[in-house]
Amino acid sequence: MRKIYMFDTTLRDGEQSPGVNLNTREKLEIAYQLEKLGIDRIEAGFPAASPGDLAAVNAVAKAIKNSTIIGLSRSRTQDIDAVREALQGAEDPCIHIFLATSPIHRKYKLKMEKDQVLETAQAALRYARQYFSKIEFSCEDAGRTEIDFLCEMTAMAIREGASVVNIPDTVGYLYPYEYGNIFKTLKERVPGIEKIQLSAHCHDDLGMATANSLAAILGGADQIEGTINGIGERAGNTALEEVAMALETRSEFFGAKTSLELSEIARTSSLISRLTGMVVPGNKAIVGANAFAHESGIHQDGMLKEKTTYEIMSPETIGLKESKLVLGKHSGRHAFRERLIELGYKLDDERLNEAFAKFKVLADKKKDVTDQDLHALLQEKLVDTPEAYQLQAIHVSYGNESTPSAKVRILTADGKTLEREAEGNGSVDAIYNAIDQATGETVTLSDYTIKSISYGKDAQGEVHVVMTQDELTVQGRGVSTDILEASARAYVDALNRLIEKKAIQKL
Numbered sequence: 001m002r003k004i005y006m007f008d009t010t011l012r013d014g015e016q017s018p019g020v021n022l023n024t025r026e027k028l029e030i031a032y033q034l035e036k037l038g039i040d041r042i043e044a045g046f047p048a049a050s051p052g053d054l055a056a057v058n059a060v061a062k063a064i065k066n067s068t069i070i071g072l073s074r075s076r077t078q079d080i081d082a083v084r085e086a087l088q089g090a091e092d093p094c095i096h097i098f099l100a101t102s103p104i105h106r107k108y109k110l111k112m113e114k115d116q117v118l119e120t121a122q123a124a125l126r127y128a129r130q131y132f133s134k135i136e137f138s139c140e141d142a143g144r145t146e147i148d149f150l151c152e153m154t155a156m157a158i159r160e161g162a163s164v165v166n167i168p169d170t171v172g173y174l175y176p177y178e179y180g181n182i183f184k185t186l187k188e189r190v191p192g193i194e195k196i197q198l199s200a201h202c203h204d205d206l207g208m209a210t211a212n213s214l215a216a217i218l219g220g221a222d223q224i225e226g227t228i229n230g231i232g233e234r235a236g237n238t239a240l241e242e243v244a245m246a247l248e249t250r251s252e253f254f255g256a257k258t259s260l261e262l263s264e265i266a267r268t269s270s271l272i273s274r275l276t277g278m279v280v281p282g283n284k285a286i287v288g289a290n291a292f293a294h295e296s297g298i299h300q301d302g303m304l305k306e307k308t309t310y311e312i313m314s315p316e317t318i319g320l321k322e323s324k325l326v327l328g329k330h331s332g333r334h335a336f337r338e339r340l341i342e343l344g345y346k347l348d349d350e351r352l353n354e355a356f357a358k359f360k361v362l363a364d365k366k367k368d369v370t371d372q373d374l375h376a377l378l379q380e381k382l383v384d385t386p387e388a389y390q391l392q393a394i395h396v397s398y399g400n401e402s403t404p405s406a407k408v409r410i411l412t413a414d415g416k417t418l419e420r421e422a423e424g425n426g427s428v429d430a431i432y433n434a435i436d437q438a439t440g441e442t443v444t445l446s447d448y449t450i451k452s453i454s455y456g457k458d459a460q461g462e463v464h465v466v467m468t469q470d471e472l473t474v475q476g477r478g479v480s481t482d483i484l485e486a487s488a489r490a491y492v493d494a495l496n497r498l499i500e501k502k503a504i505q506k507l
């Protein structure tokens with residue numbers, strides 16, 4: 001297997017993401033984690049950018065022992081001197097010098113002809129090699145550079161002592177076939193190319209950064225540059241975790257591997273997301289919250305029978321505990337039953353079907369059905385109180401300038417429909433007055449509590465009531481995503497228990 005070197009630029013290109021600003025302590029924390037992840041080369045910053053960045057690069061350079069530490073520099077002596085200062089104390093320092101080579105950048109940005117670009121880069125490399133034994137040179141915007149000139153620049157960089165030549169697709173313009181071919185061409189045409197490593201650095205403007213990086217590997221690239229979570233300038237850089245996992249998962253196809261400690265991927269991703277404030281989208285490959293989550297019944301059934309039906313990699317590989325089977329409205333009986341078993345409920349088929357039907361009604365109202373929701377749903381049914389009254393509908397009218405009123409419809413055990421409307425001091429009081437009038441029961445409500453039993457705006461509310469009638473005290477419980485419905489259910493549940501208790505007393 002060919003080794004692919006991983007060059008992480010989270011602390012430099014990643015920090016170029018608008019809104020991201022890492023202080024020295026944060027950069028150090030990230031660098032330690034990148035070292036633990038097994039990153040070969042860490043680009044710690046652009047020392048000429050600011051005194052703060054120079055100090056942060058220096059702190060990283062002194063602290064990290066197992067990865068090469070790199071500082072970025074324009075083709076200017078003042079930037080090279082800043083990198084020299086920043087990398088003092090580094091175990092394995094490397095300078096990364098760049099100059100744009102494409103016609104657009106030459107004409108409009110640098111205002112240089114080809115020969116001036118060549119000479120400027122050559123002078124910078126000559127100056128730098130007095131101080132650095134490891135130099136990477138980047139032809140910025142290589143992706144839009146004439147291939148002959150790119151070959152010429154690469155040959156010059158090799159002659160002037162670069163050990164790595166980077167071919168960036170700076171604006172994420174190329175598609176994989178084109179990008180891979182550039183590497184093949186350089187390998188075929190540039191004298192001395194075998195003495196150095198070729199590197200790929202891609203941006204995700206057209207969503208092709210990972211595909212382009214993999215195409216570069218097929219074309220002969222030895223090093224991939226990128227960031228964790230794919231953060232970076234504009235649409236970001238290649239996500240290194242994607243490349244590493246693609247090489248791992250399709251090793252028979254690529255014949256190449258990184259030496260990353262893959263089980264550190266999830267930890268690294270969440271640290272970087274937390275410190276940069278750049279939230280990882282749920283559907284992001286490898287590290288998104290949904291990357292190993294399965295919601296639909298057919299997939300969950302497949303997963304329960306054999307994980308490889310729907311997973312090409314295992315979450316454990318990247319340091320996660322296990323795949324998630326998320327219960328939602330697309331879930332089926334297999335996953336539902338499995339979760340209930342995990343929660344300690346063993347139901348016969350009839351009760352399972354009954355609970356499953358209730359679960360589907362709840363899932364229509366909620367995005368995710370949580371374990372707390374399932375406990376609530378099942379515990380409501382654990383004590384089978386005969387239903388003298390069944391709440392069929394409530395309608396509440398509330399406004400802060402009018403008296404609240406509620407209409408209820410209740411079905412009795414012998415099939416009668418009871419309907420009443422009543423007013424109250426608040427919506428719950430109005431509901432309870434309407435239920436009292438509909439059922440003809442006279443009770444005293446001695447306690448009412450409400451709490452949320454799951455999370456988020458669509459959390460379920462659970463209401464507990466305690467009521468008394470002629471020295472009989474009963475409790476009732478109701479659960480719903482709507483607290484008024486939960487209140488009504490709790491009250492009707494208590495009434496049913498009261499009627500049951502009275503019937504038992506009569507026996």
Ligand SMILES: CC(=O)SCCNC(=O)CCNC(=O)[C@H](O)C(C)(C)COP(=O)(O)OP(=O)(O)OC[C@H]1O[C@@H](n2cnc3c(N)ncnc32)[C@H](O)[C@@H]1OP(=O)(O)O
Nearest residue numbers: 046048049050073074075076098099100109110140170233
């Ligand atoms: C593709 C990339 O990601 S490259 C890295 C991009 N990252 C950054 O730019 C972040 C750090 N940058 C900075 O803090 C600032 O831009 C600095 C300190 C480097 C320079 O600031 P300033 O001196 O004010 O220049 P400014 O940024 O406005 O313009 C860039 C200058 O560098 C020149 N330049 C750009 N790239 C290079 C290069 N590789 N080598 C030499 N000169 C370069 C530009 O032509 C321009 O020169 P000019 O002033 O003669 O027109």
Ligand SMILES: CC(C)C(=O)C(=O)O
Nearest residue numbers: 098138140141168170
């Ligand atoms: C400095 C270079 C490597 C860069 O960031 C780019 O071209 O995108």
